[in-house]
Amino acid sequence: MERGIYFDGWYKDNHCYHPSLPLRSMQMIEDLERYNGTLLVWSALGGGVISLPYLEHEAFGEVDPRLRFYGYMNDSEFIAECNKRGIKVFGIVFEVQGWEFPAIYSDDKKSFKELNVIKDNKDHDWYGLREFTKDRNYEVFGKKFSDYFPDGLYNSDGKEVTNIWEECCARDFNGVPCHAEWVEVKNHEHIAYSMCRNNPVWREYLKQIMKIQIDAGVAGIQLDECELPMTSVRYGGCFCKDCMKQFNAYLKELEAKGRLPGELKGVDLNTFNYGEYLKARKVVYPGNIEELPLFKFYWEFQLGAIKKYFKELADYAKGYGRQQGREVLVSGNFFDIMPCYYPMEPSADVIITEMKQSILKQAHWYRYVAGFAGDKPVIVAENPYGSAVYELVDLLNAGKGYDLYRLLLIEASAYGCNMSVPYGAWMGNTVKDAFWPPRNVTVEVQDFLLNNERLYSKKSGANVLVLYSFPSNYWNEAIAGYSSSVLDGEEEGTLSYSVIDPDDPNGVRMPFWEVVRQLSQNQISYDVKFMADGDLREDSFGMEDIRNYELVVLPACSTLTANQAETIDKYAAGGGKVLIFGAAAENVGGWLEKMKEYKNVVYCFNDSYKPKALKEFNRAFEAVYGDIRRIRTDNTSVGLQTHALENGLAIHLVNYGYSRELDAVEPVEELNIKVCVKEQEFGDIIVHTLQGRKLRYETGMEGDVMNIKIHQLPLYAVVELINK
Numbered sequence: 001m002e003r004g005i006y007f008d009g010w011y012k013d014n015h016c017y018h019p020s021l022p023l024r025s026m027q028m029i030e031d032l033e034r035y036n037g038t039l040l041v042w043s044a045l046g047g048g049v050i051s052l053p054y055l056e057h058e059a060f061g062e063v064d065p066r067l068r069f070y071g072y073m074n075d076s077e078f079i080a081e082c083n084k085r086g087i088k089v090f091g092i093v094f095e096v097q098g099w100e101f102p103a104i105y106s107d108d109k110k111s112f113k114e115l116n117v118i119k120d121n122k123d124h125d126w127y128g129l130r131e132f133t134k135d136r137n138y139e140v141f142g143k144k145f146s147d148y149f150p151d152g153l154y155n156s157d158g159k160e161v162t163n164i165w166e167e168c169c170a171r172d173f174n175g176v177p178c179h180a181e182w183v184e185v186k187n188h189e190h191i192a193y194s195m196c197r198n199n200p201v202w203r204e205y206l207k208q209i210m211k212i213q214i215d216a217g218v219a220g221i222q223l224d225e226c227e228l229p230m231t232s233v234r235y236g237g238c239f240c241k242d243c244m245k246q247f248n249a250y251l252k253e254l255e256a257k258g259r260l261p262g263e264l265k266g267v268d269l270n271t272f273n274y275g276e277y278l279k280a281r282k283v284v285y286p287g288n289i290e291e292l293p294l295f296k297f298y299w300e301f302q303l304g305a306i307k308k309y310f311k312e313l314a315d316y317a318k319g320y321g322r323q324q325g326r327e328v329l330v331s332g333n334f335f336d337i338m339p340c341y342y343p344m345e346p347s348a349d350v351i352i353t354e355m356k357q358s359i360l361k362q363a364h365w366y367r368y369v370a371g372f373a374g375d376k377p378v379i380v381a382e383n384p385y386g387s388a389v390y391e392l393v394d395l396l397n398a399g400k401g402y403d404l405y406r407l408l409l410i411e412a413s414a415y416g417c418n419m420s421v422p423y424g425a426w427m428g429n430t431v432k433d434a435f436w437p438p439r440n441v442t443v444e445v446q447d448f449l450l451n452n453e454r455l456y457s458k459k460s461g462a463n464v465l466v467l468y469s470f471p472s473n474y475w476n477e478a479i480a481g482y483s484s485s486v487l488d489g490e491e492e493g494t495l496s497y498s499v500i501d502p503d504d505p506n507g508v509r510m511p512f513w514e515v516v517r518q519l520s521q522n523q524i525s526y527d528v529k530f531m532a533d534g535d536l537r538e539d540s541f542g543m544e545d546i547r548n549y550e551l552v553v554l555p556a557c558s559t560l561t562a563n564q565a566e567t568i569d570k571y572a573a574g575g576g577k578v579l580i581f582g583a584a585a586e587n588v589g590g591w592l593e594k595m596k597e598y599k600n601v602v603y604c605f606n607d608s609y610k611p612k613a614l615k616e617f618n619r620a621f622e623a624v625y626g627d628i629r630r631i632r633t634d635n636t637s638v639g640l641q642t643h644a645l646e647n648g649l650a651i652h653l654v655n656y657g658y659s660r661e662l663d664a665v666e667p668v669e670e671l672n673i674k675v676c677v678k679e680q681e682f683g684d685i686i687v688h689t690l691q692g693r694k695l696r697y698e699t700g701m702e703g704d705v706m707n708i709k710i711h712q713l714p715l716y717a718v719v720e721l722i723n724k
């Protein structure tokens, strides 16, 4: 199990300035060891999107004697210290950010007198990608653009690039650059353009960043916002010349397949410009993308582009690493594990994801993430936007909220992921603070994770599988919008923050999410398995993916490949239970009708009114699951997840009973667990708790059922059942 550290290391009570992270020190190394960290995310060498000489300075530059005095070092020295200790540092490539900073230079131009933070609002010069490309003020670092690109860089029109910042940014349909607004700190003059990776010049530039990071010794490369330029859709992008050219090429491919959208019949695809097309129709953009003409085609074009270029960069990093005699790992920021990442996932070694909404009680989201990651390590990072994090940090700053922080850390692991420890972590572009959690609590949880690694398994042992169909969902999720609304739980505080949409009876319908949320709320252990479309991602679905489950659930899997349809049919023919909720394989004629004929297949109609649909789903689920249920408790407010162990089964129990008044999770007086042991017989039982405190419990057999009664269940416990 990889234990991630969200290692921004930003300063307490100061702004979180991208892209250059604070200097690293030996004290930090000590902390990383104390926190049992094995893998650092967002952790080093971010400054390449200011300039390459700036990045080389981060990597290899001189360190001021007064900083040496306190054990500070440059990033290559820091990485070497981490490598010695087996801690994997991932170089962060802030792919989507292109920076310009206010700067004041010394008279001889050889140093910065001020940079980014300008005192007294003086007049100032600039430093960033623009100056770098133009060799302006190169004296600071002494290297010119041509030192990195001796033959120059040429864009897709064959023109030599003289300003990479303007050349490679994402643009709205008026040609105006889009900004990476979320990293531009309020009331600052610095400028972060949102960049476009569909521009080949930007990819060449990003490769140089990765090369320097690999030369500096990183174990891995993390490509942040690796869905760019789709990132810019909500900011008006991307209609840059390369996106427009490539979209036309995509449309020509559709034409060749006879799938060109009707409204483009007779249109010259050499001169067509989608941005102009939208502009002429006076659409509101960014806005409701569902209503934009041709936007689904544009979206699908971008899905292909982001996969292609993520792979190009991943292959470059691996190839260059091998030239240096190393296997370099590759990951990204698979933000919220949006479906758009599924086609590119095969190019990643580690799954790193920033949560869209960092709130508690997210079992279903973690199960989905674990399903996406499969056998690969998965590291989650919290995110302050639209989340409970600001309130949690306020509490922690006041010496409170420790149990809430414990829950934040442990919940991910309980459900099959890993929550990275926030280490001076991101607090957005407005708040002057970084997330520095209490050390003793962090150590307590991290020690538990280290010492009990065997209780965390990639295999849950669940007998229920929920299928996530990529082709049935990617567009629905895209048009569901970017609503980050969370309900601020006034009464119970941080723990009761919830996302508004799922509880809104008239909210957007997302049958997959509705189903997994219900199952988690009902303490049902289940796995999630993704199914590909066979186009953007190869369809490798097979009987081995479902054979070991007793029940397979298909929530609104409206599109299945022929192979998937056939596999599920065979599974049902072999006696496997199938619960079909709503639309299913609409593209495979007669499939649903045939499936309905099996007596072990249950079809549940998906009513358009959410509460009714869910009520019916629950009823249908209970009917098929009732006699194969393995575990139940008498208190459904406790979160429950099984992990299959080499020599038994672990039942992870998360007690969410936080009392705002006591500022602590109150123990559950008595929890009764019934485990059906028809298939597996258990001998010894061990109950583990975070602080190692012994719990009082009793066990007894009643036919095939093992009863476990736990007294005073604390915030978290793991019941380890050891095979006889």
Ligand SMILES: [Zn+2]
Pocket (backbone or CB within 6 Å): 169, 170, 171, 196, 197, 198, 199, 229, 238, 239, 240, 241, 242, 243, 244
């Ligand atoms: Zn673009």
